[in-house]
Amino acid sequence: NAGVMQNPRHLVRRRGQEARLRCSPMKGHSHVYWYRQLPEEGLKFMVYLQKENIIDESGMPKERFSAEFPKEGPSILRIQQVVRGDSAAYFCASSPPARARNSPLHFGNGTRLTVT
Amino acid sequence: KQEVTQIPAALSVPEGENLVLNCSFTDSAIYNLQWFRQDPGKGLTSLLLIQSSQREQTSGRLNASLDKSSGRSTLYIAASQPGDSATYLCAPRGGSEKLVFGKGTKLTVNP
Numbered sequence: 001n002a003g004v005m006q007n008p009r010h011l012v013r014r015r016g017q018e019a020r021l022r023c024s025p026m027k028g029h030s031h032v033y034w035y036r037q038l039p040e041e042g043l044k045f046m047v048y049l050q051k052e053n054i055i056d057e058s059g060m061p062k063e064r065f066s067a068e069f070p071k072e073g074p075s076i077l078r079i080q081q082v083v084r085g086d087s088a089a090y091f092c093a094s095s096p097p098a099r100a101r102n103s104p105l106h107f108g109n110g111t112r113l114t115v116t
Numbered sequence: 117k118q119e120v121t122q123i124p125a126a127l128s129v130p131e132g133e134n135l136v137l138n139c140s141f142t143d144s145a146i147y148n149l150q151w152f153r154q155d156p157g158k159g160l161t162s163l164l165l166i167q168s169s170q171r172e173q174t175s176g177r178l179n180a181s182l183d184k185s186s187g188r189s190t191l192y193i194a195a196s197q198p199g200d201s202a203t204y205l206c207a208p209r210g211g212s213e214k215l216v217f218g219k220g221t222k223l224t225v226n227p
Contacts, residue, residue, distance in 0.1 A: 042217045043160075101148075104162050110158075
């Protein structure tokens with residue numbers, strides 16, 4: 001049973017380019033969470049999605065950031081026109097649908113974005 | 117707004133010692149609390165999940181306790197080993213469904 005898969009592991013983008021981060025949840029999981037970890041900082045919540053729905057995006061920056069979790073395929077975190085301050089590790093976590101709030105979150109190994 | 121504090125920020129101990137990591141949180145209205153470890157450059161590994169109705173949860177040499185009313189949790193590690201060296205994170209989960217993380221305790225176990 002594969003864990004949460006994130007790709008790419010490392011991503012380098014120049015300022016102004018777009019970054020797309022992918023997350024495939026564990027098999028049977030339909031809830032996905034994205035977190036960001038800045039250097040020397042704790043993990044900060046960004047967005048919580050279920051299939052085809054954004055449940056909570058209170059942690060998402062108002063501009064340039066978007067997330068989706070389509071019916072088929074992985075969840076995508078998209079950052080447009082990246083800036084140096086977007087350099088961070090982005091982690092995805094998933095949980096099963098049944099009694100999701102009582103289930104542990106399982107995290108992927110993250111995507112480390114570097115903006116040059 | 118939930119705030120999580122972990123003390124100490126860093127801890128260095130000799131191999132074999134028993135140790136306690138502390139976590140406090142400001143909003144006691146939580147469903148559960150999860151402890152993780154994070155190795156440098158890696159993702160998070162779930163260690164223990166304590167539901168709000170539980171007081172303790174054990175896995176091998178790890179024991180986590182939860183006092184929801186006082187907003188505290190502790191992670192006890194028995195007979196520490198160099199392989200336990202990592203950053204330990206606690207994360208309560210409240211009504212908004214999301215985990216809120218502390219900054220972690222960086223543990224170094226010296227052989």
